Amino acid sequence: MTTMLEVSDLGHTYGSGDTAYTAISDLSFTVETGELTCIVGPSGCGKSTLLRAIAGLHTPTGGTVRLKGETVAGVPEDLAVVFQDYSRSLFPWLTVRDNVEFPLRSRGVSADDRASRAAEALEWVGLGKAGKKYPWQLSGGMQQRVSIARALACRPSLLLMDEPFASVDAQTRFELEDLLLRVRRELNATVLLVTHDIDESVYLGDRVLVLSKPPATVVAELPVDLPPVRDQITTRESDAFVSLRSEVARLLHGKEPATRSAPQVTSEAAGTGDQGVHVADGGTPKGQRTVTAPKNRRNGAGGKGRKKHMKTKKKRGVTVQRPR
Numbered sequence: 001m002t003t004m005l006e007v008s009d010l011g012h013t014y015g016s017g018d019t020a021y022t023a024i025s026d027l028s029f030t031v032e033t034g035e036l037t038c039i040v041g042p043s044g045c046g047k048s049t050l051l052r053a054i055a056g057l058h059t060p061t062g063g064t065v066r067l068k069g070e071t072v073a074g075v076p077e078d079l080a081v082v083f084q085d086y087s088r089s090l091f092p093w094l095t096v097r098d099n100v101e102f103p104l105r106s107r108g109v110s111a112d113d114r115a116s117r118a119a120e121a122l123e124w125v126g127l128g129k130a131g132k133k134y135p136w137q138l139s140g141g142m143q144q145r146v147s148i149a150r151a152l153a154c155r156p157s158l159l160l161m162d163e164p165f166a167s168v169d170a171q172t173r174f175e176l177e178d179l180l181l182r183v184r185r186e187l188n189a190t191v192l193l194v195t196h197d198i199d200e201s202v203y204l205g206d207r208v209l210v211l212s213k214p215p216a217t218v219v220a221e222l223p224v225d226l227p228p229v230r231d232q233i234t235t236r237e238s239d240a241f242v243s244l245r246s247e248v249a250r251l252l253h254g255k256e257p258a259t260r261s262a263p264q265v266t267s268e269a270a271g272t273g274d275q276g277v278h279v280a281d282g283g284t285p286k287g288q289r290t291v292t293a294p295k296n297r298r299n300g301a302g303g304k305g306r307k308k309h310m311k312t313k314k315k316r317g318v319t320v321q322r323p324r
């Protein structure tokens with residue numbers, strides 16, 4: 001596998017002086033090509049700030065983002081974003097097909113290619129017959145399918161999704177989750193998806209990154225060892241799923257990994273002991289929370305520098321690293 005996205009020591013502070021607010025700090029991870037990575041974190045921890053930095057929509061105040069090895073400065077051409085609020089991201093005066101074609105215009109795609117790529121993307125999301133309708137003639141779930149089709153029509157190297165299913169009802173959410181799993185399998189898409197929903201992160205992800213309270217950093221990284229083809233009933237009932245979602249919940253709330261058979265965290269932990277210690281419920285003292293190292297840190301200079309201050313402990317197969 002090759003690395004699609006590399007986020008290194010990312011930080012972002014809004015404002016300056018007395019009103020400065022650090023939303024994310026010292027945040028590092030990688031996403032491999034073809035992987036679906038979910039990010040879950042407490043409300044207001046800086047997930048959108050992170051995604052905006054990755055999408056080149058704002059310049060982070062620290063660290064770097066690399067897409068296919070290139071430092072992101074400005075919005076990369078081969079990246080697409082799906083936002084939560086479909087009603088504000090689609091143009092009501094354009095037909096569904098024209099909405100899907102819209103970003104292709106600015107990329108200089110010919111009219112014929114635009115039409116065929118839009119038709120193909122609408123087929124992928126099950127809206128092959130809806131091209132001539134307007135967004136306001138569609139249900140919320142269908143509108144979000146249009147947003148997904150529009151992103152896919154760009155054939156992005158990386159698809160970013162910011163709470164993409166948070167504004168639809170539960171049944172539609174399940175349908176859209178399954179649609180995403182199918183489409184990413186068929187297209188071998190690389191996806192980074194932010195969600196508040198622990199179950200959703202486990203159901204969709206190949207890997208779940210757990211963020212801390214602000215300033216957000218990565219507190220844990222869990223591979224999701226579930227079969228690639230998932231099912232809303234049987235997968236969610238399985239012991240492996242229940243165990244993983246509990247693990248994510250524990251880490252999100254600043255708890256220790258549980259003691260039963262563990263989902264494995266493959267990445268080695270690392271951290272300064274100062275940055276990764278804000279826990280979701282505030283119950284763990286600063287300096288005592290797990291920080292897992294992104295793969296790119298394991299052998300990198302930053303990782304070595306940090307690791308010497310840390311001691312490693314294995315619990316439930318989860319590598320836990322604490323400051324000495």
Ligand SMILES: Nc1ncnc2c1ncn2[C@@H]1O[C@H](COP(=O)(O)OP(=O)(O)OP(=O)(O)O)[C@@H](O)[C@H]1O
Binds near residue numbers: 023041045049214
């Ligand atoms: N433009 C801005 N200026 C100042 N502070 C901001 C700005 N944008 C976001 N923030 C603050 O940064 C913090 C992180 O915001 P962000 O929207 O990234 O969090 P989030 O995790 O995506 O939130 P949510 O869970 O509600 O979706 C919040 O406290 C927010 O108030």
